[in-house]
Amino acid sequence: MATARTRLSSDQRRSQLLDLGVRLFSTRSLSEISIDLLAERAGISRGLLYHYFGGLAGFQEAVVRRAADDLIARTAPPESGDAVERLLISMEAYVEYVDTHYEGYLSLITGAKSGNETLRRIYDEGRSALTDRIFTSDTDHLLEDTPAARLLVRGWAALAEEMVLEWKRDETSGTDPGISREELLHLITAALPALSTTL
Amino acid sequence: MATARTRLSSDQRRSQLLDLGVRLFSTRSLSEISIDLLAERAGISRGLLYHYFGGLAGFQEAVVRRAADDLIARTAPPESGDAVERLLISMEAYVEYVDTHYEGYLSLITGAKSGNETLRRIYDEGRSALTDRIFTSDTDHLLEDTPAARLLVRGWAALAEEMVLEWKRDETSGTDPGISREELLHLITAALPALSTTL
Numbered sequence: 001m002a003t004a005r006t007r008l009s010s011d012q013r014r015s016q017l018l019d020l021g022v023r024l025f026s027t028r029s030l031s032e033i034s035i036d037l038l039a040e041r042a043g044i045s046r047g048l049l050y051h052y053f054g055g056l057a058g059f060q061e062a063v064v065r066r067a068a069d070d071l072i073a074r075t076a077p078p079e080s081g082d083a084v085e086r087l088l089i090s091m092e093a094y095v096e097y098v099d100t101h102y103e104g105y106l107s108l109i110t111g112a113k114s115g116n117e118t119l120r121r122i123y124d125e126g127r128s129a130l131t132d133r134i135f136t137s138d139t140d141h142l143l144e145d146t147p148a149a150r151l152l153v154r155g156w157a158a159l160a161e162e163m164v165l166e167w168k169r170d171e172t173s174g175t176d177p178g179i180s181r182e183e184l185l186h187l188i189t190a191a192l193p194a195l196s197t198t199l
Numbered sequence: 200m201a202t203a204r205t206r207l208s209s210d211q212r213r214s215q216l217l218d219l220g221v222r223l224f225s226t227r228s229l230s231e232i233s234i235d236l237l238a239e240r241a242g243i244s245r246g247l248l249y250h251y252f253g254g255l256a257g258f259q260e261a262v263v264r265r266a267a268d269d270l271i272a273r274t275a276p277p278e279s280g281d282a283v284e285r286l287l288i289s290m291e292a293y294v295e296y297v298d299t300h301y302e303g304y305l306s307l308i309t310g311a312k313s314g315n316e317t318l319r320r321i322y323d324e325g326r327s328a329l330t331d332r333i334f335t336s337d338t339d340h341l342l343e344d345t346p347a348a349r350l351l352v353r354g355w356a357a358l359a360e361e362m363v364l365e366w367k368r369d370e371t372s373g374t375d376p377g378i379s380r381e382e383l384l385h386l387i388t389a390a391l392p393a394l395s396t397t398l
Binding site: 109110113114115146147148150151152154155156157158159160161162163166167177178179183184186187188190191194195197198199 | 308309312313314345346347349350351353354355356357358359360361362365366376377378382383385386387389390393394396397398
């Protein structure tokens, strides 16, 4: 009984640290999540971090993995309904996510593209989860599953990411992005059906 | 006279080194262009590199700048003609460039996204040159110049880059990309007029 209770409490403690990490990650880049910051916010020492995550890098990776899982879960489209309507709901959650987790999302991309293999894998898995959904849905499909369509959907995901990040970057720097969040959402959602006509 | 001749010869020597750098850069990442490699290929010493470029980093940046200028020049569309036709010619040069300079192009992107400010600026300038052309052409326009259209064209450039890199990555790793270079070219070129219907 004592062992079971200790194990549970240890899991809970680990989970609490991850929750804190994900909260910090939404407004901070990964490199800003330091031992000092964790000590200040939650009294976490280097020893405790090593105990639960094998060190700061292990903690940062666990945070990014949970953030990616969170993004994938939030952007899951409804199981049934019109394909474009389902895509719109999914992309609405995506725009909302990047809008509210800008710094963290940006640092995941930076880490992934700068050659950190773990971050690249997590980023690629997140990207694949989003693009694979277009083809694995049980209801009506927007595109037939072909190599050309798969490549096009990857291109569309890059387009969506670039447009949301550019829009958010303008907003963050105090520049008027020129279009509203609703217009942005319309453009990235309408892009996929429009692109599918070129196949 | 002697001074003028020396200066010219110095410029020529600098230019020759840059040409070599760009050639090396087409099949190697930036980090693989080392002092040792330059010494082996052209007898360039650390001192000579310092003299002309202030060091290896300065040389690498000068190589990337020349490569970016080269990409911008090669992908310049013809001055007149049908807008879609001109876009096709421009994108054909783009696909050809990435196809033949894959390693270098990839390392420019990696450097730009990993927080090297100089590389990011060169990359952004290259990207802007490609996207601004869509709006600054003297002949018929594919899109009206609005903030939404500017953002959409940036998204389209990200789509094109992602698709070419994915296609080339498959090809490089011996995986069948599933579509030919002609089909790829068709998809990224047809994407822009298709996207413009969503504005």
